[in-house]
Amino acid sequence: MTGSEIHGPAPEAAAPGPASADGPPDGAAPRGADLQSVVESLLFVAASPTPLARLAQVTGATEDAVNEALEQIAASYGLAGRGLRLLHKGDRVYLTTAPESSAFIEKFLGxxxxxxxxxxxxxxxxxIAYRQPLTRGDIETIRGVNCDGVLRTLIARELVEPVGRLEQPGRPFLYGTTLQFLHYFGLDSLERLPPLPADRDAGAPPPTT
Structure with a gap:
């Protein structure tokens, strides 16, 4: 056939598939200040404490890089006197309000x-804070009184939670403190607990101040 050839309609472009749940949307892991911004945004929208591994999975960055970004975010909150804080418990991290603002938040929310x-x-x-994890029986042995009602109150206030079971007959629950415990006392990690006096009896209750 001579002259201009007649071509059929151009093939339609393939529709983009759904974004992967793992790794950054554009395939390139954010770095430096960009990573800090992304991590802060993820924690802001997270409905619950987020494992470090999950933040690394979503951003495509290494856990070391994410941890460094978290340290920079926490430092910026502290230096600037900001109204937010980062709380750490184990491998989980949580964005929450500064304890200094609690009275205003209480008034605002009623x-x-x-x-x-x-x-x-x-x-x-x-x-519990100083000797976790431990069972209810351990707590009662240390305090010398029944702690069933008090323990229920602490669980209801989300200051204490079951963290496992002791591998012995009956498999009693082991209890530990929560991220809400850290927030309640204005701590960013359990490492911030004041040290026990060196001469304190290991079986005596630790100080509460």
């Missing part, structure tokens, strides 16, 4: 966030 714990609850909480 909540009672500052209701005080009883002396018994504080003593029980101190035992």
């Amino acid at each position: 909540l009672d966030l500052s209701s005080k714990l009883s002396t018994a609850a504080l003593e029980t909480l101190a035992v």
Whole structure:
């Protein structure tokens, strides 16, 4: 055939497939300040404490890089006197409000966030904080009293949670503190707990202040 050839219609471009749930959307892991921004955004929208591995999976960065970004974010909050804080517990991290703002948040939301714990609850909480994980029986042995009701209160206040079971007959629950515990006492990690006096009896309840 001479002259211009007649071509059929151009093939339609393939529709883009769904974005992968793993790795960054554009295939390139963010770095430096960009990684800090992305990690901060992810924590802002997260509904629950987020494992470090999950942040690395979504961003495509290494866990070391994500951890460094978290340290930079936490430092920026501290230096600037910002209203947010990063809380760490194990491999999980959580973005929350600064404890200094709690009274204003309580007023704004009409909540009672500052209701005080009883002396018994504080003593029980101190035992758990310094000696976790431990069973209810361990707590009662240390305190010398029944702690069933107090423990239920601490769980209801989301200051204490079951963290496993002891591998012995009956498999009793092991209890530990929560991220809400850190927020309640204005700590960013358990490493910030004040040290016990060197001469304190290991079987005596730790200080509550």
